[in-house]
Amino acid sequence: MNVNEGAGGVAAAGGDPGVRGWLRDAFARRPGWMNALMLFCAFMAFVYVPWDFAGKPLAVDEEVWFGVRLHGGWAKATEPIHLVIYACGAYGFWHMRPWLWPWAAIYAGQVAISMLVWPLLYADEVGGSARALLVGLVSFAAFSALTAALWRAKDRFRAGRPRLRDRYGAWALVTGASSGIGAAFARSLAQEGVSVALCARREDRLRALASELERHGVETRVVALDLAAPGSVSRLVTAVADLDLGIVVNNAGVGDAGRFEHQDAARLRAMVELNCITPMLLTRALLSRLHARGRGAVLFTGSQAARQPLPLHAVYAATKAFDGFLGEALWAELRGTGIDVLVVEPGSTETECQQVAGELPHAGQAPEEVVAVAWDRLGRQPSVATRWWHWLRGNAVMRLLPRSLLVLLAMGVMRKQTPIERR
Ligand SMILES: NC(=O)c1ccc[n+]([C@@H]2O[C@H](COP(=O)([O-])OP(=O)(O)OC[C@H]3O[C@@H](n4cnc5c(N)ncnc54)[C@H](OP(=O)(O)O)[C@@H]3O)[C@@H](O)[C@H]2O)c1
Incomplete structure (x- = not known):
């Protein structure tokens, strides 16, 4: 191929x-x-x-x-x-x-x-x-x-898909690599011979992951940064300027559960910076390099939360809708250029995300499962739900229900996942 x-x-x-x-x-x-x-x-x-x-x-x-x-x-x-x-x-x-x-x-x-x-x-x-x-x-x-x-x-x-290294090249950048879905992305890339630049705030975690990945015979680079801070995208782009990047995984993201009027304004702003502005600017900054190579992949970790408004997670769902729209539109703009774009939209996934967002613990799928679906669908479609019933819910049920009913049903679900003091 x-x-x-x-x-x-x-x-x-x-x-x-x-x-x-x-x-x-x-x-x-x-x-x-x-x-x-x-x-x-x-x-x-x-x-x-x-x-x-x-x-x-x-x-x-x-x-x-x-x-x-x-x-x-x-x-x-x-x-x-x-x-x-x-x-x-x-x-x-x-x-x-x-x-x-x-x-x-x-x-x-x-x-x-x-x-x-x-x-x-x-x-x-x-x-x-x-x-x-x-x-x-x-x-x-x-x-x-x-x-x-x-x-x-x-x-x-x-017919299996070609190895990621053969398909896209030697290096990938993964943001939010210190835990959860990002760490799973990094591990799967290393298993397929791709060297990985790892970005997040917790440097100790990134270094431990880097040592683990190097056992697969790949190189790593640790870039410890707060991606919600001003100027962080430029710093990240500079830190990976010498790498032959072929894959960019825009994965870092946070949620914040609770009633909108009680949420901290600075935290909401940081969430919008991290979930929306950073992947937008990072992708824009790196696209010319992918174009120059004539091949590449850009992934966004979106969410099922993007498929309907989520009361008690209002801003988070809005940020994920932003990621979904951005990624799907880029998929169309970049078709035929050799650059594949995919928004992977997991439902609940068992990572630190729930705890960081202040949600009550609830079951979810394994991050490795999310990553496997993403690699399988990359290059074939603009976005993917990671379970078939998520697809059915997002594309059939939610589009047919009246908006009032849809949002109130979502409110009922989110109430069960939100501690009383945050509702
Ligand atoms: N888990 C779910 O149920 C679920 C469902 C749908 C979508 N998602 C999406 O999946 C993505 C990954 O989340 P996850 O589930 O793997 O959660 P996670 O385990 O909490 O991972 C989040 C990652 O983002 C990094 N991060 C957070 N704030 C950052 C900042 N200011 N600067 C740089 N890095 C930052 C974290 O690293 P540091 O803390 O070390 O900075 C961590 O590596 C997110 O975009 C999330 O919205 C998650």
């Missing part, structure tokens, strides 16, 4: 950055017959099956499973299963997810057998047994060919 391409074959430098280019790249990931299958799955999942389920009278509803026809209530009851299968198919083909193999082939094989059984069971309607056998065999042959093609396509679903 050309190192100017993202893992998903994203446009090489100089490619068409518009919608046409995006579509071309998206469909170039698989052969034509598989694109057709993906579109068929999408049509079934989002148009036909919902229409069938909601619009067709019960009396005339009919579904075929393993060649056997189901009618009325039985047919209706099994339609959601069809919907889930086709939706998984559309999603799986779109992202070429590894789990689609061997399930797509097994499902197509089951359809092939159904297509043989179906006309034989209902031979009278097809025009007699001889004709039913012929129809069954022809359909069986067609679906068997599809089954074989899906079976043989194993490598397409298993």
Whole structure:
């Protein structure tokens, strides 16, 4: 693979950055017959099956499973299963997810057998047994060919992404590397042979992490800075000026739980500086260097908090919305330049963040999981939710609910995570 391409074959430098280019790249990931299958799955999942389920009278509803026809209530009851299968198919083909193999082939094989059984069971309607056998065999042959093609396509679903060092270069900068998601980013980069510049305030933590990373045979540089302080971005840019940076991870961030009017104004200002101004200025300062190399990656650690206003975390959610909008817009601006941009949007993650923000402890995912999703999706899309139900909540439920209800529901959730004295 050309190192100017993202893992998903994203446009090489100089490619068409518009919608046409995006579509071309998206469909170039698989052969034509598989694109057709993906579109068929999408049509079934989002148009036909919902229409069938909601619009067709019960009396005339009919579904075929393993060649056997189901009618009325039985047919209706099994339609959601069809919907889930086709939706998984559309999603799986779109992202070429590894789990689609061997399930797509097994499902197509089951359809092939159904297509043989179906006309034989209902031979009278097809025009007699001889004709039913012929129809069954022809359909069986067609679906068997599809089954074989899906079976043989194993490598397409298993194609791993190139190593980060091969894809983007020798050095990365990670802000907020002294704990949590930033430390996990740094560890995963070192495991893939990328040397890392580590930035945060706690120098002792950064030095300990640097020694750990160097065991992977990479170099490190520790830059201890308060990134909410004036002039800190320039100092950081100067501190890494001699490094061949290929990856910039804008990760440092803090929250502050509580009712807005009780929050400390200086702390809120520092949060906006750290969460918004710093990643904006740092990215702007380093972009010309990535452009000069013709390849690179810029990541922003956003949050699910960006997907709706969060009472009792009002300013934090607003800062994360800023990061999300900034990163997604840059993704579009930089498409075709060889620079990939991704906003990774975790939900609750088990780091020091909750404690620093003054929240009540609550369960979350591991930072390593967040990082794995980010590397997997980088170069393929502008932003990513780190769990599928976060995606569903952020992109379906929250967009459909009236804003009043949405914000009040969020208030209910945040109350449970906020100590009484801060509510
Ligand atoms: N944990 C979650 O539930 C969650 C969910 C969604 C998004 N996020 C986002 O994930 C990112 C990483 O947070 P985390 O969960 O890994 O929390 P964390 O463990 O508290 O890490 C925050 C990092 O930011 C650094 N930092 C804080 N203030 C700084 C400052 N003024 N200057 C420089 N560095 C500073 C901290 O280092 P020092 O204290 O040493 O400076 C630390 O390395 C944040 O942007 C956060 O908003 C977290």
